[in-house]
Amino acid sequence: MNLFYAAYGFSLCLGLLCVLFVSVWSSYWRGGFAWDGSFLQFNWHPVLMVSGLVVLYGSAAIVFRVPSTWKHRKYIWKLVHGGLMFLALLLSVLGLCAVFDFHKAFYIPDLYSVHSWVGLMTVVIFSFQWVLGLAGFLFPCTPLWFRSTIKPFHMWLGKAILILSLTSCISGINEKLLLTLNGSTGELYSSLPAEAKFVNFLGVLIVTFGMVIFGILSYKKWQRPETNEAVHPLLNDIRP
Amino acid sequence: MNLFYAAYGFSLCLGLLCVLFVSVWSSYWRGGFAWDGSFLQFNWHPVLMVSGLVVLYGSAAIVFRVPSTWKHRKYIWKLVHGGLMFLALLLSVLGLCAVFDFHKAFYIPDLYSVHSWVGLMTVVIFSFQWVLGLAGFLFPCTPLWFRSTIKPFHMWLGKAILILSLTSCISGINEKLLLTLNGSTGELYSSLPAEAKFVNFLGVLIVTFGMVIFGILSYKKWQRPETNEAVHPLLNDIRP
Known part of the structure; x- marks a missing residue:
């Protein structure tokens, strides 16, 4: 348990460092922020993507692993999980708007690099996953067979x-x-130059954050104990 | 079981396509291969990294999941797993040599981009993991407590x-x-241009391959049934 909280605390610190580093990069080296189609609008793109698609997403992915949440009803934490994921998705879509607006203003073609292809693929699949998660785990009318069928798929x-x-x-x-x-x-x-070293280090922080999140997700003993899986998702684990 | 073989076959096809695409890129669009410090030596870099560090690595990671291997002694498949991983590591190191030699010949600084930092980090951690795996799971003199302690760490x-x-x-x-x-x-x-489309699609193939490998690794029902975990790694699962 102590090891879990050490890993969890480490992931939170890494996540905060990622947000801090990407914000400092955009504000100190790249001139700050605006929403006017300029380079300053582009600067929102890395900040929103790192904050939303990596840090918030990763943090939302592990909420069920936190032992102090196990005494609460699971559906509360499903709402928290879904809510945080919605916020992550919103930040990601705003991050895409930032870069598309910037491209439009400077007549730069959209979606030409492999980064943009994989990035768009990420946000599209994330949107699909969020809708599927909502339908499968939060809608009261969803059949249980559907929920149990999609659970491994949702986790993967x-x-x-x-x-x-x-x-x-x-x-x-x-x-x-x-x-x-x-x-x-x-x-x-x-x-x-100093900017390159700083931002390369941000890259190392981001992948390390991802590795720690995977560690927390992978370790079976840290999974929330399953209770009453057969009953409805909004009714199961009815401990107060 | 049929679903497993469908996913496994899909991963093999994707892996082969990745090797094919990266080879065609280097040979058709980038002029082919040599080992003389020229651009043609650089061309080995993507081919060796994609083939070794992604395709062979991913394929080696899932050998224990193939049900037809479960009737054999586990240590045989540990040797196959370790052997394939060694080959993957060897290809990766050769891939690094290709780019370092090319940089040296053209006076290009090494290790300046975030790609190179994360890439080197990958190969260093992979080397550590291979040595740890050898020591933990294949050396006859390794204490069992050490093996069981590092197993979740090794998998993560x-x-x-x-x-x-x-x-x-x-x-x-x-x-x-x-x-x-x-x-x-x-x-x-x-x-x-055509090259960009072709290689961007290679990128999509690579991440799709990775996602399928993760799917196979994540699905609990596809794990090799544990037998006799308490006895020695070279002696356990002694069915003929």
Whole structure:
């Protein structure tokens, strides 16, 4: 149990560091934020994607693992899980809007890089997963056979989305540094200026966060004990 | 069981397609292969990394899940697993040599991009995991408490390495296309020439392969039934 809280605390610290680092990158090195189609609007893209698609998503994925939640009704934590995931999805969609608006203003084609293909694939699959999760686990009228059938699929797809998120974020960070540092700033990425070191380290933080979240999800002993799985999702585990 | 073989067959097809696509990319669009420090030596890098660090690694990770292997002694499949992983590691190290030699010949600094940081991190952790696996599961003198302690860690780290591999490969493909298409060829990546479409699709194949491997690893019912876990790793499951 202590080991769980150590891992959980570590994941929270890493998540906060990721948000801090990506915000400092956008505000200190890239000039801050705006929503006007300029480079400053683009700066929302990494911040929203890292915060939503990686940190909030990863944190929402492990809420059922926290032992102090096991004494509450499970459906409360399903609502928390679904709510946090909705927020993660919202931030991700806003992050996409930021980059599409920026592209439009600068006549840059959309969706040409493998980063953008995998990134869009991530958000589309995430949207599908959220709707499926809502239909399968929160709608009162959902048949139980449907719920039990999709549960392993939901758990697998949840992990797969996190993998896609990590892949999208690292390839996106790499793309941004290659285009920016080798372009307008005059500082080559290959000369590893301070910004490059800082943001490369952000990349290491992001993948480490992902690995810790996978560790927490993988360790069977940390799973919430199953109770009354046969009854309805909104009624099971009716301890007060 | 039929669903397992469908997923397994799908993963094999995807893996073969990944190797085929990355080989066609390097040979048809990038001029083929050599080991002389030229661009043609670089071309070994994506082929060896995708083949070793993703496809062979992923295929080796799931050998214990194949039901037709369950009638054999487990240690035989441990040797197969360890052997395939060694081959995957060897290909990955050769892939690193290819890019380091190329950098040396062209005076390009090593290890400046987030792709290279995460990629090197992947191979270093993979090497550590292989040595740990050898010591923990194949050495006859290893105490059983050590084996049972590291087993969940080994399984988690194995998945984490696959995530890192996928992340490294996608960011590397993105980097290569950005530098090559926007550089010497005169065809902008953003205009999505045939090479870009083909290689972006390779990226989608790679992440899909990774997702299917995770699916196979995640589904509990497909795990090899545990037998005689208390006895020695080289002696357990002694059915002929």
